[in-house]
Amino acid sequence: MSIELVSLAVLMFLVTYPSRALPILAPGLERLPPIAFEYLRLVGPAVLAALAATAVMVVSSEGGPQFHVGIEWLAVAVSAGLTAWRRNLFVGMLAAVALVALARLFGLVGYP
């Protein structure tokens, strides 16, 4: 069983822990300019949106990355809409999975 990524987990812990611990263990050291906090606040939506978009729009092929259009777009859009509406991530994810599974079951779309 592979354990190579355990090292990555340790390193990710090392870059995460200071954010959690610094103010609790050494109050006052956490002060950053407001613009830095605002930037950090915007990193979350930007990274997550970039991950989602590249996951469904870019596929690897022998000739390099290719633009992809498929049912996954609709599934992700449905997930986003339902999550925003119901404020529940599970509902959105379940709907996305069900949509793709049903579309493939009835042969409406192909497999990736």
Added chain:
Amino acid sequence: MTAEAQVASSRRELAVGALGIGFSAAGFGFVYGLAARDAGFSPIEAAAMSTLVFGGASQFAAVGYVASGLAWPGILLLTALLNARHLLYSAALAPWLAGIPRVRRALMAHLLTDEAFALSIAHFGRLGRTDERGYWIAAIASTFIPWNVATLLGATVGGQIPDPTRFGLDVVFPAAMVGLAVGLVTGRRELVAAISGAILGVGTGLAVGTGIGVIVGGLVGPLIGLAVPRRADEAATALGTPASAERYSMPGAHVADRPGALLDQADRDQAGLP
């Protein structure tokens, strides 16, 4: 009401909240385990992430980074940025935890999540003082145990599913990512940062590879968001307050689905919530 009765009452309220969050964390942890396995993580690797990193969004993101072949320095940079919000929660909790021995505070810090912060600071607020046991209930019972057990289940049971794409499980990852992003979009700046990040990610990904695309989208998208003026009626929720925890934590993991559900009236007044 005596002090003991007040603590017991507030802990009961805390436990009910922790139970709801625990179910959500378990479900989400199971899906994370599935996604990690699908990306090539072994059960030990998936479990190590959940135990050591213990941050849902950054763990899901790491699955995507690894799957796209992003180099480890890039993964670490994005992880540090994505988890930097804990600084806010930690700063808000620091005065409450000041009297607790340093070693225990160090362990408490590792268990600090959006959910633990929201539950515990509301509990402290109700009591008007620190209740260390309440913090452990909030951190361990609500999230740490269900998240880790469910991760292990997802990473092992997931192997029994013969063809995940047949069941649409290949869209779990992007659906989770976009859902988490939606939960963080609370104004024009966040929306612009998200859209910019997505466009830059795809554009750069097509040109030089998805790993680099995610870095460019994640780092440049916020700069574009910062250029958007904030509307007058879009005042920022005070960072490090219970309201900010509710605002920025993962959708579906909230104690309740309405803003301010965790807050007492004083918190709501401070955060400008009805």
